[in-house]
Amino acid sequence: MQKNKDFLRRIVEEDLKSGKYSEIITRFPPEPNGFPHIGHAKSISINFGIAKAYGGRCNLRMDDTNPTTEDTQYVEALKDAVEWLGFEWDGEVRYTSDYFGKLYDYAIELIKMGKAYVDSLNEEEIREYRGTITQPGRRSKYADRSIEENLDLFERMKQGEFEEGAHVLRAKIDMSSPNMKMRDPLLYRIRHAHHFRAGDAWAIYPMYDFAHCLSDYIEGVTHSICTLEFENNREIYDWVIDTLKLKPPRPYQHEFARLNINYTVMSKRKLLELVEKRIVKGWDDPRLPTIAGFRRRGYTPEAILNFCEMIGVAKANSVVDISQLEFAIRDDLNPKVPRVMCILDPLKITIENYEGFEEIEASYYPHDVPKEGSRKLPFSKEIYIEREDFAEHPQKGYFRLTPDQPVRLKHAYIIRCKEIIKDANGNITEIKAEYYPDSKSGSDTSGIKVKSAIQWVEATKAKKAEIRLYDRLYKVELPESLDDLNPDSLKIIKEALIEPAVIEEKADERFQFERIGYFYADPIDYREDAPVFNRIVSLKDSWNKKSKPAPKKPAKEKPKPQPKEQIEGEVTPMSEAEQARYDHYTKTLKLNSEVANTLARDAQLSTFFEEALQSYDTPATLANFITNEVARELKQKTINNLNYTPAHIADLAKMVDEEIISTKIAKQVFEEMSQSGENPTQIVQTKGLEQISNPDTIQRMIDEVIAENPDNVEKYKAGNQKLFGFFVGQVLKKSEGKANPKIVNALVKKALG
Numbered sequence: 001m002q003k004n005k006d007f008l009r010r011i012v013e014e015d016l017k018s019g020k021y022s023e024i025i026t027r028f029p030p031e032p033n034g035f036p037h038i039g040h041a042k043s044i045s046i047n048f049g050i051a052k053a054y055g056g057r058c059n060l061r062m063d064d065t066n067p068t069t070e071d072t073q074y075v076e077a078l079k080d081a082v083e084w085l086g087f088e089w090d091g092e093v094r095y096t097s098d099y100f101g102k103l104y105d106y107a108i109e110l111i112k113m114g115k116a117y118v119d120s121l122n123e124e125e126i127r128e129y130r131g132t133i134t135q136p137g138r139r140s141k142y143a144d145r146s147i148e149e150n151l152d153l154f155e156r157m158k159q160g161e162f163e164e165g166a167h168v169l170r171a172k173i174d175m176s177s178p179n180m181k182m183r184d185p186l187l188y189r190i191r192h193a194h195h196f197r198a199g200d201a202w203a204i205y206p207m208y209d210f211a212h213c214l215s216d217y218i219e220g221v222t223h224s225i226c227t228l229e230f231e232n233n234r235e236i237y238d239w240v241i242d243t244l245k246l247k248p249p250r251p252y253q254h255e256f257a258r259l260n261i262n263y264t265v266m267s268k269r270k271l272l273e274l275v276e277k278r279i280v281k282g283w284d285d286p287r288l289p290t291i292a293g294f295r296r297r298g299y300t301p302e303a304i305l306n307f308c309e310m311i312g313v314a315k316a317n318s319v320v321d322i323s324q325l326e327f328a329i330r331d332d333l334n335p336k337v338p339r340v341m342c343i344l345d346p347l348k349i350t351i352e353n354y355e356g357f358e359e360i361e362a363s364y365y366p367h368d369v370p371k372e373g374s375r376k377l378p379f380s381k382e383i384y385i386e387r388e389d390f391a392e393h394p395q396k397g398y399f400r401l402t403p404d405q406p407v408r409l410k411h412a413y414i415i416r417c418k419e420i421i422k423d424a425n426g427n428i429t430e431i432k433a434e435y436y437p438d439s440k441s442g443s444d445t446s447g448i449k450v451k452s453a454i455q456w457v458e459a460t461k462a463k464k465a466e467i468r469l470y471d472r473l474y475k476v477e478l479p480e481s482l483d484d485l486n487p488d489s490l491k492i493i494k495e496a497l498i499e500p501a502v503i504e505e506k507a508d509e510r511f512q513f514e515r516i517g518y519f520y521a522d523p524i525d526y527r528e529d530a531p532v533f534n535r536i537v538s539l540k541d542s543w544n545k546k547s548k549p550a551p552k553k554p555a556k557e558k559p560k561p562q563p564k565e566q567i568e569g570e571v572t573p574m575s576e577a578e579q580a581r582y583d584h585y586t587k588t589l590k591l592n593s594e595v596a597n598t599l600a601r602d603a604q605l606s607t608f609f610e611e612a613l614q615s616y617d618t619p620a621t622l623a624n625f626i627t628n629e630v631a632r633e634l635k636q637k638t639i640n641n642l643n644y645t646p647a648h649i650a651d652l653a654k655m656v657d658e659e660i661i662s663t664k665i666a667k668q669v670f671e672e673m674s675q676s677g678e679n680p681t682q683i684v685q686t687k688g689l690e691q692i693s694n695p696d697t698i699q700r701m702i703d704e705v706i707a708e709n710p711d712n713v714e715k716y717k718a719g720n721q722k723l724f725g726f727f728v729g730q731v732l733k734k735s736e737g738k739a740n741p742k743i744v745n746a747l748v749k750k751a752l753g
Contacts, residue, residue: 006312006313007256007313007315008046008050008223008225008254008256008313009050009053011223011254012024012050012054012223013054015222015223016054020222020249021222021249023055023056023057023222024050024051024054024055024056024057024222024223025051025056025057025058025059025090025219025220025221025222025223026047026048026050026051026056026057026058026059026221026222026223026225027047027058027059027060027061027094027216027219027221027224028040028043028044028047028048028058028059028060028061028082028089029059029061029062029063029096029212029215030062030063030078031062031063031064031066031069031070032062032063032064032070032071032072032074032075032078033066033069033070033071033074033268034074034268034271034272034283035074035077035271035283035284035290035291035292036077036078036081036290036291036292037266037271037288037289037290037291038259038261038266038289038290038291038294038304038307038325039227039258039259039260039266039289040078040081040291041081041085041291041304041305041308042258042259042308042311043225043226043227044081044082044085044087045085045305045308045309046225046256046308046313047225048082048087048089050223050225052087056222057090058087058089058090059089059090059091059094059219059221060078060079060082060089060093060094061093061094061095061096061215061219062075062078062093062094062095062096062097063096063208063211063212063215064095064096064097064195064196064197065096065097065205065206065207065208065211066191066205067191067193067194067195067196067198067205068191068193070195070196071196072196075093077283077291077292079093080291080292081291081292084291084295084301085291085301085304085305086301086305094215094219095197096206096211096212096215097195097197097198099211099214099215099218100198100201100202100206102214102218103206103210103211103214103215104158106210106214106240106244107154107169107187107188107206107210108151108154109244110171110187110243110244111147111150111151111154111169112147112151113243114147114172115171115172115243116150116169116170116171116172116187117142117143117145117150117169117170117172118142118145118149118150118153118154118157118167118168118169118170119140119142119143119167119168119169119170119184120140120142120166120167121140121142122165123165125140126140126168126186129175130175130180130183131175131176131180131183133180136175136176137175137176137180137183137184138175139172139175139184140170140184143170143172143184153167154169154188154204157169157188157190157203157204158202158203158204159203160192160203162190163190163192164189164190164191164192165189165190166190167190168186168187168188168189168190169186169187169188169189169204170184170185170186170187171184171185171187171210171236171239171240172184173185173239179232179235180232181209181232181233181235181236182235182236182239185207185209185236186207187206187207187209187210188204188205188206188207188210189204189205189207190203190204191203191204191205208233209233209236209237209240210236210240212224212237213236213237213238213240213241213251213253214240214241216251217241217246217250217251220249221251222249222251222252223251223252223254224237224251224252224253224254225253225254225255225256226253226254226255226256227255227256227257227258228255228256228257228258228315228316228317229258230253230255231255233253234253234255237253238252238253255315256313256314256315257313257314257315257316257317257318258317259311259320260317260318260319260320261289261319261320261321261322261325262319262320262321262322262477262478263322263472263473263474263475263476263477263479264289264322264472264473264474264479265289265474265479266289271283271288271289271290273482274288277482279482279485280473284296284524286298286468286470286534287470287471287472287473287489287490288473291304295523296522296523296524296534297470297520297534297535297536298510298518298519298520298534298536299329299536300329300332300333300510302332303328303329303331303332303333304328306328306331306332307324307325307328307329310324310328311324319477319478322472326537326538327632329518329536329537330518330537330539333510333512333518333536334369334512335369335370335371335664336371336510337509337510337511337512337518338364338365338373338375338509338511338512339364339365339366339511339512339514340364340375340498340499340501340502340511340512340513340514341377341410341455341456341457341498341499341513341514342455342457342465342467342496342497342498342499342502342513342514342516342519343384343385343386343455343456343457343462343496343497343498344386344467344493344496344516345386345387345388345493346384346385346386346387346457346496346497347384347385347386347387347389347390347428347430347431348382348383348384348429348430348431348459349382349383349384349385349415349430349431349433349456350381350382350430350431350432350433351381351382351383351415351433351434351435352381352418352432352433352434353434353435354380354381354435355381356380357378357379357380358378358379358380359376359377359378359379360376360377360379360411360412360440360441361374361375361376361377362374362375362376362377362410362411368624370662370663370728370741370742370745371725371728371729372724372725372728372745372749373721373724373725374721375499375501376501377411377412377458377499377501378458378460378461378499378500379412379458380458380459380460382458382459382460383409383456383457383458383459384456384457384459384462384497385401385409385454385455385456386454386455387428388400389401389407389454389455390402390417390428390431392420392428399451399452400452400454401415401416401417401431401454402417403417403420405450405451406436406448406450407450407452407453407454408439408441408450408452408453408454409453409454409456410441410453410454410455410456410514411441412440412441412456413435413436413437413439413440413441414435414436414439414444414446414448414450415433415434415435415436416433416434416436417431417432417433418432418433418434419431419432420432436448455514455515457497457498457499458499461499461500462497462498462499462500463497463498463499463500463502463503463531464495464496464497464531465495465496465497465498465502465503465531465532465533466492466493466494466495466496466525466530466531466532466533467492467493467496467519467532467533467535468490468491468492468493468522468532468533468534468535469490469491469492469493469517469535470489470490470534470535471486471488471489471490471491472486472489473485473486473489474486474489475487498513498531498533502531503528503531509521510536511533512539513533515539516535516538516539517535517536517537517538517539518535518536518537518539519533519534519535519536520533520534520536521533521534522534574600574601578600578601579600581596581599581600581606582596582597582600585599585600585619585623589619589620589623590619590620591619591620591623595623595624595627596623598627598631599623599626599627602631602634604634604638604639605626605627605630605631605634607639608626608630608634608639608646608649609622609623609626609646611645611646611647612626612646612647612649612650612653613650614646614650615646615647615650615651616650616651616653616654618653618654618657621653621656621657622649622650622653625649625652625653625656625666625670626649629667629670630642630649633674642674643673643674643675643676643677644673644674644677644680648673648679648680651679651680651681652666652669652670652673652680655680655681655684659691659693659740660684660690660691661684661689661690661691661738662691662737662738662739662740662741663741664732664737665684665689665691665737665738668689668737669683669684669689672687689738690738691738691739691740692735692738692739692740693740693743695743695747698731698735698739698740698743698744698747699747699751701731701734701735701739702727702731702744702747702748702751703751704734705727705730705731705734706727706751706752708730709726709727709730712726712727713752716752717752717753724748724749724752727748727752728741728744728745728748731744731748732744
């Protein structure tokens with residue numbers, strides 16, 4: 001159980017310790033009047049997460065008290081969201097409508113106690129009589145009706161004798177209360193509408209404030225957890241339960257901050273407007289913040305839940321940056337998904353000195369991802385590259401193919417341009433090229449130096465696909481109206497080209513299309529003869545760059561040295577100090593150019609890195625960890641505000657190098673350390689996070705996984721080599737991420753033959 005608990009978990013623990021409750025029961029009680037969104041995901045993770053953490057139960061209850069807006073399609077969407085996120089509710093799905101009879105009886109009881117009355121003021125008069133924040137309200141003259149008259153009118157309301165708005169049932173509390181919610185709140189209203197479950201049995205329906213607390217009580221809920229918008233409703237919650245003198249144990253309401261994200265809307269009304277006006281293509285449009293939308297776009301449940309955990313449980317409302325959500329999905333997919341090549345804007349290349357056809361073995365994963373798997377890339381004299389990867393008149397710093405500059409085809413050969421073919425309008429239609437036979441990746445003896453490797457696909461084997469590039473739905477941080485919509489939230493490329501393995505091997509898998517982003521086969525529109533891929537998220541957050549104009553340079557500014565590595569887009573020149581650091585990191589410490597560039601350009605980060613080196617002189621391990629994990633925190637903090645020191649990071653890196661912990665566990669330890677400031681070695685020892693490297697222990701796990709998956713073993717042995725990653729993943733999962741990936745890979749390979 002986590003060390004730094006949020007305030008809700010502390011409340012639960014105190015209640016258990018004091019004996020207030022013997023078992024924790026929570027509930028997720030949505031209204032079935034729209035599809036659930038990311039805000040519901042946070043509530044789901046809190047309610048189900050707390051119940052699970054303390055050995056309790058969590059109910060799924062539909063708050064179906066408004067027949068005019070509710071529908072079974074929303075019920076199914078809510079159930080689906082909970083299941084997709086990986087949770088199970090206790091027993092059957094519950095409905096407030098299941099308790100209509102009991103709720104009616106409780107209302108009768110309040111009338112008999114003189115605590116509720118039938119009011120005949122109209123809606124406008126009720127609003128007028130309520131008063132204002134500075135002025136008390138005044139009670140309706142109908143509050144003086146006798147108990148007998150109230151009982152009679154309420155029964156006749158139930159039987160459907162009156163028109164909507166003719167009467168309401170109100171609690172008799174305090175019309176001068178500073179909390180306006182307590183000024184004789186409505187308990188029931190008349191609705192002549194067909195209920196999707198109760199049919200036409202009822203002509204009156206309970207209000208939220210009356211139904212919610214009593215439904216919690218009926219179900220034995222202990223902690224009624226809701227968002228801050230219901231904070232003022234808590235007095236009504238307590239008043240109803242206390243006034244009815246219900247037998248303990250009783251539930252109590254606790255509020256947390258609702259989830260607000262910039263560049264999107266969370267209001268059901270606004271989401272419904274987008275759907276009904278067909279601005280989006282239904283509730284599952286991948287641009288919407290609905291669970292169905294995220295799911296169709298290709299988000300994973302793990303990413304959603306990690307995001308919810310990342311932002312935490314707060315008591316004050318705030319707006320979360322959407323880049324945190326985008327980070328969560330990138331962080332989840334990066335170690336999981338295969339890398340493949342896709343060409344969005346094809347330019348034909350004819351390699352004149354190449355004859356024949358071959359298949360090049362290419363890994364799906366970079367060297368720093370603990371997964372194995374490869375595919376065969378068809379190669380011939382006719383290929384396609386991205387149009388932007390060739391420049392007839394390149395700007396300074398352009399490292400791809402030019403008339404004078406050769407380039408490597410990723411996983412394949414080095415080529416150079418021989419001739420440019422243009423149409424009558426001067427547009428480039430084809431490049432004639434030649435290749436260097438002795439320059440093949442992995443066995444290059446050509447001696448030719450190139451500065452970049454570019455994507456490509458073979459002309460006859462490439463598959464055409466529709467690529468949907470999704471971006472943020474709104475162009476402003478806090479959207480208010482449809483005028484704030486982003487006109488470029490969806491771009492469709494009808495005839496992109498992708499390598500054949502993407503279609504032939506497993507169409508429903510997520511992929512990283514190199515340099516473009518993470519993609520997912522659309523679960524509705526995808527067909528093998530007409531594949532469609534949705535971009536889940538780009539590889540980097542380019543929104544801030546394109547939203548903010550580049551600063552203008554002074555007219556007479558002298559040019560400064562350029563970094564010596566490929567960077568997409570325009571490059572801000574390095575200062576002399578930055579260039580010196582960069583040269584030291586690349587030439588002396590032998591760091592790769594990307595990591596060196598990140599460190600060199602950030603004075604705080606480079607200082608932190610160099611201090612860490614004093615404790616543990618292994619530059620590569622430290623640099624990778626610091627440029628990823630530490631850099632993320634330094635975007636919002638200074639070094640002095642961090643809860644850990646360079647020495648802590650050095651200890652963490654050393655444990656990874658010595659294989660005491662895995663890279664995955666190191667991230668977990670880092671998160672704990674960044675919150676608590678505790679020494680990483682102590683965290684690993686206390687929590688028992690040491691990596692499992694004993695081959696016998698790992699072999700037992702492998703044997704269990706193989707025994708549990710006979711069908712996949714058979715498919716693997718029949719030739720589906722991609723299932724190797726599945727078996728490795730299952731073993732790592734069984735070990736809770738503690739098994740040494742290198743040993744797991746070797747033993748799985750041996751076990752599968």
